[in-house]
Amino acid sequence: MPRSPRYLILADENFGPETSKTANACIRYTPDHVVGVIDRRQAGRTAQQVLGFGGAIPVVATLDEGLALKPNALLIGIAPAGGQIPPDWVRLVGRAIEHTLEIWSGLHSFIGDIPELAALAKQHGVTIHDLRRPPAKLPVSNGRVREVAATVVLTVGTDCNIGKMTTQLQLLGKLRARGIRTSFAATGQTGILIEGRGIGVDAVVADFIGGAAESLVLECAAESDLVLVEGQGSIIHPSYSGVTYGLLHGSLPHAQIMCAQPSRTAINRCEWVKIPPLVDFIRMSEAAAAPLRPAPVIGVALNTYDLDEASALRAVETVHRETGLPTTDPVRFDPAPVVDAIARFHETRPR
C-alpha cells in the first residue's frame, strides 16, 4: 500500500452494513486511512450514520467531490456477485488514475488486465493492486500442515458475509496481548488488504484451493505459534461451498470457531437453502473435517448487529446454553469467552 494510504472508497450505490464488505472492514480496522466513500445514494451522511461505526468519514456523490478530500488511492469497496467489473466503473477508475490515485481492487475481474486502464496506469506511473490475483505457482495440497507445530484455528460460518474475517481480526489483538505469537492468514481480498498479505482462495484455479490454503498456513506457521485462518463461504452454500471445503481440507485446522447470525434462517440470496439449527450445523462442520483431521468447534461468534442490546444478550445466552460452547458477539461485546477458549485449546491440546 502507499506509505501512508489515504483511501477514497468506491461503493457505487451499495454502501451499507450488509452490502459493502470490503469498504466496511477497511473503515472498521483502518479508519485513519480512509478519507471518504463514494455513493450517490448515501451522499451527505457519514460512515457512522450509515454503518454505525467509522466516525465522521464523509460519503460523497461523485469522484470529483472525493478528489477534494485529497486521497492518494481509490479502493473498490464492494464486491458484486461474480466479481465482474461494471463497464461504467472503468471510466471512473480511468479518471482516478489520471489524478494519480493508486488503484486497489478485490474483484475477480482484474483491473490491471483491462488494456486501457493498464495503459493509463503506465502512462501516469500509477500502481494497480489486484488483491485477488493468485500467486504464479501453487502446489496441490497434501496435508503438509500436519507437520507444523503451530495451532491452526479456522473460522467457519453458516453463510457468507456473517463475520468469519471480522471475528479473527477481533481475536487477533487479544490473543497477542496474552503473549501468544499469533498470525492472521487472510484468504479473501478484504483480509489481504488489512493484513498486507494473503491469498484470495476463491480466485485460484479450482484444483489449487487446498494448495493455496496450505501454502498460506505454512507461511504463517513459520513465524507464529497460533494461526488464525480466515474462513470463506459455508459448507451448505450453493455457490461457494467448493471454496469452503477446499479451504477446510487444505488448512487442516485443529479447531473451528463457528460464526452465525441469530436472525438469519436461510442463505442470503439463496433463500431456498435453509440454515439448520446451530447445534446440528456444528455437528456437520465437525463431520466435514473429521476424515482428514478432527477439528472440534470450540467457540461461537455471533453477529448480532441487527438486534437490540437485550435481544443480542439473550441470543448469546441461548446459543451458549444450547451448544455448551463459549459464545459472544466479538464486535459488540467482550471477545474474552472465545479468546479464552482458543488460548486454553492452544495451551492444552495434545501434541
Place this chain on the structure above:
Amino acid sequence: MPRSPRYLILADENFGPETSKTANACIRYTPDHVVGVIDRRQAGRTAQQVLGFGGAIPVVATLDEGLALKPNALLIGIAPAGGQIPPDWVRLVGRAIEHTLEIWSGLHSFIGDIPELAALAKQHGVTIHDLRRPPAKLPVSNGRVREVAATVVLTVGTDCNIGKMTTQLQLLGKLRARGIRTSFAATGQTGILIEGRGIGVDAVVADFIGGAAESLVLECAAESDLVLVEGQGSIIHPSYSGVTYGLLHGSLPHAQIMCAQPSRTAINRCEWVKIPPLVDFIRMSEAAAAPLRPAPVIGVALNTYDLDEASALRAVETVHRETGLPTTDPVRFDPAPVVDAIARFHETRPR
C-alpha cells in the same frame, strides 16, 4: 476433433492401468481413433498387454516412430499432479506441430499459452485444443438446476481415478438403449475429449466451480430427460475436495452412484487419509447433498480390475449385502443392476 482423428498418445514413462487416465479412456472408448502410444518404458508392447484392453495398438519409444503410424493429432495422455507441462515436452509438442499434427491436451497449463508453440501452430496452420480452458464467462451457481424437468444423476467416489467417468460412459449406451433420452455431462478433460463437449470444473476459478457445473447440467437437460454427470475427486480428498463439493452443490443431483475400489483403503498418494467403510461413506455422501437437495445413493459401481474373477464377484456380493444397493463392476460385469436402478429411479421419482 479432426474429421477422422488418428491420435498418437503421449504417455511419457507413465503408460499403465493406473497412471495414464486420459490415454486409457481414449483407448477404451475410441480405440479406432488411436494409432499408437509413446512410452519408452513400455515400447514394443501393445495396449492390450499394458492395460488389458485396446487390442493391437502399439507402444513406441519416440515421436519419430510414432509418426510412422501416420497420426494426424498428438494427444497428451497423462495428467501429472498439478497439471504443469514438463519443459522437455515442449520440444516434443513443437516437433509434432512441425509435422502438422493437431494438439489435444487436458493439462492445467495451456499448450496454446506457450508463446513458441502458439507461434509454431500459427505458422503451420495447426489447431491446439486445450480441453481444460474454461468458458470466457461463467455464472455463480444458485440452484437453477432445480427448475429443469430432467433427472440428474452424479457419480461420486471414495477417491480420484476410481471409475466416476468410466461408470457413466458404461451406463450411457445402456440407458439410451432402453429408450431414455440420456446425455453425458463431461466435467474433466478426458470426458470432454470423448464427448466433444463439457467444462473442466477443476480448471475454472474457484468461485465458479458450482456455476460451471450448473451451466453444463442446464445445457444437457435442455436436450435430454436424464443427465449423467461425471463426478470428480472425493469429499474426503485433501487436494481436490473443493472441486467435489462445488460440483455436487452446483449440479444438484437427484441421485448419486457410488464408485469404489474394494482393494483401496486409503486415498492414493495421501495415504494418511483412510477411506471409511463404504456404508459410512455412502451416508456421508448423502449428508453432504441433503441440505441443498436430498440425493440418495441408489447404486454402487465397483472397480475390481486388480482382483481375480472370483474375488471380484465376491466383492460385488459383499457390497450388495452390506449396502442393500444394486452393485456391479460396470466394466467387467453386466452394468444392468445399476442401469435398472437408474431407470427405475428416473421413472418413479416424485415430480
